[in-house]
Amino acid sequence: MIDLEVLDTELKQGKIENKYAFVGLDEMLIKEYTTSIIDQVLDINFRELNLVKIDGMNTNFTAIMDACETMPFMAAKKVVLIYRANFLKDKADSASKSLFKEMQKYLKDIPEHCVLIMYYLFEDKRDRAEKSTNLKAIDKNCKVVKADKLRGEKFLRKVKSIFDEKGKNIEKVELKYFCDSIENNFNIIQSEIEKLICYVGEKEITLDDIKLLLPKKEDEDVFDLIEFISLKRPEKAIDLMNDLLFRGESITKILSLVEGQLNLLFKIKVGIDERKSKEVISREIRRPLFVVEKLIAQSRKFSYKSLQEGMKSCIETEKKLKSSTADKKTEMELLFLNLAIK
Template sequence: MIDIDILEANINKKKIDNCYILAGIDEMLIKEQINNLINTSISEVARDLNIIKIDGMKLSSDVFMDACETLPFISEKKVVLVYRANFLKDSLDNENKKRFETCESYIKSTPDHCILIFYYIFQDKREKLSERVKKLDKSCTVVKVDKLKGEKLYKKVSMLFLHREKEIGKVELKYFCDNVENNMEIIANEVDKLINYTEGRNISRKDIDDMLPYKSEEDIFDLVDFISQKRPEKAIELMNELIFKGENIMVVLSMIERQFKLLFNIKLGMSQNKTKEIFSRELRLPPFICERLMGQSRKFTLKQLKNCIELCSNTERVLKSSSLDKKTEMELMIIKTVI
């Protein structure tokens, strides 16, 4: 198993293997590395004719085998890219077990003319590489795509501003990186917003404060995830951390209720076969955020979500109309969500 740094070094040396599995929480970073692999392996002239993309959620044996076995056209190599390869995770239904079995033999003996690339996205920051992928590490190159941190993140974000022909001071750059959610798609969106907001002038710390979204949203996602796992003690621990950091209890409650309402609407939409692209347009959220919400909504029934929303509303009324200890009432609410 290797990381991004080793993969980039290998690509720069044009040391390209026949099969890759990439996994991590930041889809934009993963796609960037895949593009680097493709651009190094196939000339621009032949690229369109020698890249086959397959949705892993719909992968069929015939389509996959045909894609792998067909020879490249006016090129030594072709790329078969399987995105949303969730059949590489550990918990599988029968359909995904079949998909894994179909791909396993090719992962272990990829044809010389083919560069086979699989990738899937972690649902949250606690997810680890699956045991299936770890066992395949001897047969292909497994790349764990971790979030960028420290100087690597500062350099990457600095390049985003540079490519958009906007200067940002070192102090402001560090402050921006330290306060934005560490996800390259979100960062790219926030960079664009900040540039548009400060058109014709230098970026200040106040501009960054004005434009960045509420940073605790990721913690609320994790808190609700603990509820879905029936681990109220962890959810309470995270809530207490937010309060200790200075978050207002009523704001935390409001954000928890908003999350449950989002999940309820997502769950309803999925029953109507809505996709992440449709949710993205309707909710005005990035597609990858919608995909994460879809994943989290699967952990609840509609009845459970409705009950959680009612619990939040009832707790809000209690907190506003009584002198009871707010923190205790919040803890009781969280416990009730898993009963």
């Protein structure tokens, strides 16, 4: 397995393999590198004729093999891109497991005229390519690329390049604050940069502008907590709570965030039932549109009854936390277990 830094070096040297499997959390980052491979392999004049895109969630082995075996049109190479290649995941249904076994064998025989690129996205920030049995199984016959988040100076330079592409200057102090405050996801970063540029117009970007517009980090944390609960994975919610406690958050603050999130999801469900648009909901709850889209999706995983009972459970837990005899951490763990079964 290689990371993006190694891949970047290889691409600059013109070293192109004919089989790649990308995996990570940031789809925009993965798309950037797959596009770079495609640009190097295909002649722009025949790009559309020699680029086949396949939805990995709605395909079968025959369709993939036919796409790979078909000769390129007036060119030496063609590219077959399989996005949402969830059959590469360890945990999959029987159809995906069968497709993976067929693809595992076929990777040894991909024709030289074809460059096959596959990718799928992790569902959890704690997922690691090195822990995947399937990825380790194909690593001998396919270049597996860990699209890990950019860190440190690389992250700063990448974010700065987006501002530069949009013709907007941002000074070092403001750039560092922006990068420290934003979720490390380039789909979100692109959206927030565009919003920030539109807001400041011709003016210079200031720290006050960034503080005013960026969503708070705690919004992301509580979203993840509730997401784990919606997936019936309270152990993951407890792990995240422990991370937050290690970072200095208090038990009462975490409880307050959870209760507030459940209340917010309830309001959003009401708004949806009243046929309010995403834009209207965004203004009412004072959240960016991309955040509202995520919250709407999350709200659909709960019923009105489960949200109401969840808020009642938070109130009951708050009363217990005020008792001097209660083990606060244990009470929060019980709350997450209780919420997950509602």
